[in-house]
Amino acid sequence: MIPFDEAIGLINDQATTLGEEVVPFERAAGRVLTRALDARRDAPFSAVAAMDGYAVIDSATRPGEALRVIGQSAAGTGFTDALKPGDAVRIFTGAPMPQGSDRCIMQEYAERNGDLVVFKEDYGPGWHVRPPGSDFRKGDRLVSPGTRLGARAMVAAAAADLATVSVSVQPRVAIIGTGDELMVPGTAYTRADAIAESVTYGVAAMAAASGAEVIERALASDDLPALEDLAGTMLSCADVVIVTGGASVGERDFAKPMFAPHGLELVFAKAAIKPGKPVWLGRAKGKWVLGLPGNPTSAMVTARLFLMPLLARLQGQSIAEVNCWRKMVLAEELPTTGGRETFIRASWEKDGLVPVTNQDSGAQRALMQADWLIRRLPNAPVCRAGEHVSALAF
Numbered sequence: 001m002i003p004f005d006e007a008i009g010l011i012n013d014q015a016t017t018l019g020e021e022v023v024p025f026e027r028a029a030g031r032v033l034t035r036a037l038d039a040r041r042d043a044p045f046s047a048v049a050a051m052d053g054y055a056v057i058d059s060a061t062r063p064g065e066a067l068r069v070i071g072q073s074a075a076g077t078g079f080t081d082a083l084k085p086g087d088a089v090r091i092f093t094g095a096p097m098p099q100g101s102d103r104c105i106m107q108e109y110a111e112r113n114g115d116l117v118v119f120k121e122d123y124g125p126g127w128h129v130r131p132p133g134s135d136f137r138k139g140d141r142l143v144s145p146g147t148r149l150g151a152r153a154m155v156a157a158a159a160a161d162l163a164t165v166s167v168s169v170q171p172r173v174a175i176i177g178t179g180d181e182l183m184v185p186g187t188a189y190t191r192a193d194a195i196a197e198s199v200t201y202g203v204a205a206m207a208a209a210s211g212a213e214v215i216e217r218a219l220a221s222d223d224l225p226a227l228e229d230l231a232g233t234m235l236s237c238a239d240v241v242i243v244t245g246g247a248s249v250g251e252r253d254f255a256k257p258m259f260a261p262h263g264l265e266l267v268f269a270k271a272a273i274k275p276g277k278p279v280w281l282g283r284a285k286g287k288w289v290l291g292l293p294g295n296p297t298s299a300m301v302t303a304r305l306f307l308m309p310l311l312a313r314l315q316g317q318s319i320a321e322v323n324c325w326r327k328m329v330l331a332e333e334l335p336t337t338g339g340r341e342t343f344i345r346a347s348w349e350k351d352g353l354v355p356v357t358n359q360d361s362g363a364q365r366a367l368m369q370a371d372w373l374i375r376r377l378p379n380a381p382v383c384r385a386g387e388h389v390s391a392l393a394f
């Protein structure tokens, strides 16, 4: 059994990017950037108003003294002339400050009478002007390679004012759920010895959220020749084939044997972790094959620990970007751990992390509370409430 860090090290060393492609902004969300996005010009390009009001020359403006409104500046249509002392320009948020003006007074402080405007005593102290380049300067790095373009990054990326972005090719993922007992949700209740298949839905959701394209999802029964055929089909169309269940040592555990005729070479065969010891990773026909244990909690923990880093590396990200361990305070005592590194499912409550009550590797409902994984080293001593632990968002 390989220790957790060593398994991650192998993924880090062996998984490399699948290439890059250029996409328009409409298709960039969720993708990982391969080339930096640097600003094409300053933002704002010129000084702009930060409020709706009046652009004035501060030194020539006094409360109670009327100014003449000589025009208006709107976002998209600035005012082209210059202000002289005694002038004001009606201005809107985001509009260029007219030449000569240096302050915007909010309209709430203005009394307008025809062409004249008078400001009340208390219009200070805000100047409400965004200077040129106050957001960023031409050439500034707005988004770095390796960044996943999430909602906030999309704003910074588009602000660079480039028509297209270079992103890594999305890994195509195929998922095979194995087990004679598995039936599609909505049908399992019809057979006493069946259960609703749940794991592949969770794994597919995690893969999609990690930037992969889930191209196939299949359920298969424990029939080795049929599984061998299915493995071949999936290997021909996917970059990563994930097989759930059948990872243990029983006679009907076919997850590894089904890939044997396709030249399976193991990267690791088992990990010294709890839950999820039977997790394995291999290569066949130049593709990645990840075997997840069938127990639902084990499957989701091992997918979080190994699938997310694998997909990150295939998209040119560092593993640290997805497996970012946080030092967090513990709200309840943890017992000693056994000989395997242990990942305890926990929820974040007001006093810190609280282990969820049901730590069974077969649990499904408990996943609803388990927002964090607490990492405990092998043979770790009792950890008391108030102490810090290393945790990963689950």
Ligand SMILES: Nc1nc2c(c(=O)[nH]1)N[C@H]1C(S)=C(S)[C@@H](COP(=O)(O)OP(=O)(O)OC[C@H]3O[C@@H](n4cnc5c(N)ncnc54)[C@H](O)[C@@H]3O)O[C@H]1N2
Residues within 6 Å of the ligand: 177, 178, 179, 181, 182, 195, 196, 197, 198, 199, 200, 244, 245, 246, 247, 248, 249, 253, 276, 277, 278, 292, 293, 294, 295, 296, 298, 361, 362
């Ligand atoms: N003698 C031993 N038995 C077991 C060992 C061992 O070392 N020696 N390891 C245990 C561990 S740890 C795990 S984890 C499980 C892993 O077993 P498999 O990967 O072979 O999984 P299955 O037996 O197929 O299923 C286990 C459990 O999970 C349910 N399951 C499976 N797939 C799904 C799915 N897609 N959706 C919902 N539920 C699923 C299945 O019905 C079983 O209840 O092995 C231990 N045994």
Ligand code: MOO
Residues within 6 Å of the ligand: 274, 275, 276, 277, 278, 293, 295, 298, 361, 362
């Ligand atoms: O993964 Mo088994 O312990 O991980 O049930």
